[in-house]
Amino acid sequence: MAAKTLTIDGKQVSADESVTILDAATDAGIKIPTLCHLDGVYDVGACRLCLVEVAGISKLLPACTTKVSEGMDIKTDSERLRKYRRMTLELLFAERNHVCAVCVDNGHCELQALAYSQGMDHVRYDYCFPKWEVDNTHTLFGMDHNRCILCTRCVRVCWHIEGAGTKNVSGRGGKARIITDLNQPWGTADTCTKCGKCVMACPTGALFNKGSTVGEMERDRTKLEFIVTAREKKQWIAD
Amino acid sequence: METKDETQTQPAPGQPGLLRLATAWFGGCAGCHMSFLDMDEFLMDVAGKVDLVYSPIIDVKEYPEDVDVCLIEGAICNEDNLELIHKIRARTKVLVSFGDCAVTANVPAIRNQLGLGNAESVLQRAYIEGAQSNPCLPREPGIVPALLPRVMPVHEVVHVNYFLPGCPPPADRIKSFLVQVLEGKEPQLVGKDLKFG
Numbered sequence: 001m002a003a004k005t006l007t008i009d010g011k012q013v014s015a016d017e018s019v020t021i022l023d024a025a026t027d028a029g030i031k032i033p034t035l036c037h038l039d040g041v042y043d044v045g046a047c048r049l050c051l052v053e054v055a056g057i058s059k060l061l062p063a064c065t066t067k068v069s070e071g072m073d074i075k076t077d078s079e080r081l082r083k084y085r086r087m088t089l090e091l092l093f094a095e096r097n098h099v100c101a102v103c104v105d106n107g108h109c110e111l112q113a114l115a116y117s118q119g120m121d122h123v124r125y126d127y128c129f130p131k132w133e134v135d136n137t138h139t140l141f142g143m144d145h146n147r148c149i150l151c152t153r154c155v156r157v158c159w160h161i162e163g164a165g166t167k168n169v170s171g172r173g174g175k176a177r178i179i180t181d182l183n184q185p186w187g188t189a190d191t192c193t194k195c196g197k198c199v200m201a202c203p204t205g206a207l208f209n210k211g212s213t214v215g216e217m218e219r220d221r222t223k224l225e226f227i228v229t230a231r232e233k234k235q236w237i238a239d
Numbered sequence: 240m241e242t243k244d245e246t247q248t249q250p251a252p253g254q255p256g257l258l259r260l261a262t263a264w265f266g267g268c269a270g271c272h273m274s275f276l277d278m279d280e281f282l283m284d285v286a287g288k289v290d291l292v293y294s295p296i297i298d299v300k301e302y303p304e305d306v307d308v309c310l311i312e313g314a315i316c317n318e319d320n321l322e323l324i325h326k327i328r329a330r331t332k333v334l335v336s337f338g339d340c341a342v343t344a345n346v347p348a349i350r351n352q353l354g355l356g357n358a359e360s361v362l363q364r365a366y367i368e369g370a371q372s373n374p375c376l377p378r379e380p381g382i383v384p385a386l387l388p389r390v391m392p393v394h395e396v397v398h399v400n401y402f403l404p405g406c407p408p409p410a411d412r413i414k415s416f417l418v419q420v421l422e423g424k425e426p427q428l429v430g431k432d433l434k435f436g
Contacts, residue, residue, distance in 0.1 A: 093343075097352060100436030101339055101406035107436070116433045121402040122342050122394060129351035129389075146352075215436075 006072035021063040021074060022050055032076045033085060033114055036151035037064045038201055040228030041160055046151055048088050049114065052076050060084065086118045094125040095174070096132060097146040098204075104217035105205030111149060130174070137187030140210060141199050143178065148206040150176055154198035161227055166192040178206075200224050258421065259307045260285075261293035262337070263327060265320040266347040266390060267313030270407040271338035272296065275310075277410035278417075288421050304330050308420055310337035310403070314344040315391045319384035328397040333420075337413075339406040339435055341393045348390040358386035401426055404435045 002017045008025050015024035020043065025032050036047040045065035052063045055073035060081070063074075075081070092098075092111060100106050132145035150169070155178065158167040166189050170179040181189035199207045200219050208217045226238045264272060272295060276282070292303045302323065309331045315321055328334060339345040350357045367374045377383045393399055403416050403426075412432045419426040 097349070099343075099345060099349065101345055103436065112435060115435075119433070121404060121428060121433060122336065122392070122399075124394075126395060127344065127348070127351070127392075129348065131352050131354060 004068045004070045004072075006068055006070070006074065008074045009076055015068045017068065019068055021052060021061070021066050021068055021072075024068050025063060025074075025076060030076055032063050033117065034064060035110060035114060035149070035203055036153060038153045038156070038224075040224065040232070041153065041156045041201075044152055044156070047092075047149070049085055051081060051084060053078060053081060082118065086120055089115050089118055089120055090123045090125055092149050093120075093123045094127050096128070096130060096148065099146075102214055103147060103205040104208045104212045104214060105147070106215040108215070108218050109205060110203035128174075132177075135180075135186050136210070137185035138192070138194075138210075139187065140194055141186070141196065142208050142210050143180075143186060144206055144208070145177055146206075147204045148178055149204055150178070151203060152178075153201040153203065154178060154207055157197040157201045157224065161224070161231070162193060162195050162197050164191050164193050164195070167198055197224060197227075257290040258288060259292050259303075259305060260289040261291070261302070261306045261309040261327070261331065262295070263293065263302075263309060263311050263313075263323065264295045265311065265313030265324070265341070265393075266316030267338060267340040267345075269295070269312070271310075271312040271340075271405075274338075274405075274407035274410055275413055278414050279410070281410075281414050285417060285421075302326050302330060306331040308333045308335065310335045311341045311393050311399075312337045314340045314347045315387065315393060315396050316347055317384040317386050321387065321396065324393065324396055333400045334393075334397065335401045335403055335416075336393045336399045337403050338408055339404055342402050342404045343435065344390050344392040344395075345406065348392075351389050355388070358388055362386070403428065404433070406436050 003014050004017050005012065005014050006024065007013065008028055008030050011028055011030065013024055013028045015027065022032055022034065022037065032050045032052065035049045037043055037050065043064040045062040048062060050063040051060040053075040054061055093115070100112060103109070134145070135143040152169060155167045155169060159165050166180050168179050169176055170183055171177055180186040181191055186192065199209060200221060200223055205217055222238065230236050262272065262275065291297055292306055293299045309327055311334060315324055336342045340347055350361045353360055362376050366376050403413065405412055412428070415432055416426050416428065
């Protein structure tokens with residue numbers, strides 16, 4: 001449990017050596033934009049939204065998977081970072097079919113919220129318009145691959161919190177997709193416990209409760225926090 | 240202050256001093272124009288400050304020269320849209336993508352997901368499979384414009400100066416945008432005024 005001292009946005013910060021830049025910044029009240037990060041689940045650095053500048057290192061580093069070290073001088077906001085964050089968001093919007101006007105998550109979507117926070121008023125890249133399916137075979141939930149950003153939050157809560165291991169990632173690059181069990185329709189996946197944690201975790205409208213229509217899909221993340229607190233601190237408390 | 244004084248005087252239509260405003264309607268549902276009309280009494284203020292030279296809500300056939308600002312509703316879907324958007328760009332100082340269809344191509348572009356031949360397959364679906372009587376594809380060269388192979392947001396075709404997203408943008412957002420334009424400012428959308436869907 002050695003403490004490290006570092007500087008984040010000019011502010012002197014002390015943090016345990018085991019924590020990430022993101023944890024240290026959050027503790028210091030400095031907000032770094034994140035998308036694939038979900039409190040209580042391990043980080044994978046998938047979305048690249050939390051990239052930060054570290055003095056002396058030419059490449060940008062993801063705050064969620066980079067551990068703090070002694071004397072680090074970190075910048076969480078700069079013209080260069082804003083440029084890359086907006087570029088990343090625009091590429092996410094261009095990659096699949098995000099039609100906000102007809103999405104169940106419209107108005108509650110983390111991808112939307114981040115886009116606004118970075119001043120994204122249009123996408124400069126050509127949209128790809130890929131052909132993706134909607135899996136509506138499950139009795140309770142649906143999965144629309146058009147809206148998936150491959151943050152893998154659903155995979156991580158399924159394996160790490162529920163321990164079911166139903167969700168997984170198949171394929172690479174533009175063909176990568178979330179699958180259930182052995183790449184079969186969700187409704188036929190025997191391992192799924194129908195717990196709904198994946199739906200609670202999803203930042204966009206990709207996973208939804210069946211029956212929700214445009215703008216109706218609101219998630220209750222406090223349920224996930226409750227379970228995570230119970231697991232980690234053995235305290236069954238809710239706000 | 241000078242700019243403000245200028246906009247407060249109310250010259251007669253066609254007189255110098257009035258902002259030459261146009262609005263155009265491409266592949267969209269007209270909802271953005273409906274929202275424009277929802278500005279209600281603010282339209283009276285606008286009417287005193289602009290010369291509306293081209294719009295689906297007035298009877299002008301040909302897009303005029305020397306337009307100051309044009310709001311474009313809708314995505315670029317067919318050959319007529321493509322021809323007119325180039326003409327509009329050449330004759331307009333400030334082009335605004337007005338609403339999600341213009342900004343992102345939105346719902347009209349869902350047909351792009353069907354890949355090559357999507358224009359034929361959507362016509363087949365609508366006019367042959369969905370027809371209750373007299374199934375036939377609409378083909379009237381010179382009257383019914385052919386669909387483009389791919390629906391595009393406006394800025395994929397011509398340079399766009401500003402973006403006003405929303406499906407539709409609420410009247411308050413259009414108002415806040417227009418007020419900035421009329422005051423000669425660079426219009427900026429912040430907070431709740433920057434929103435898709």
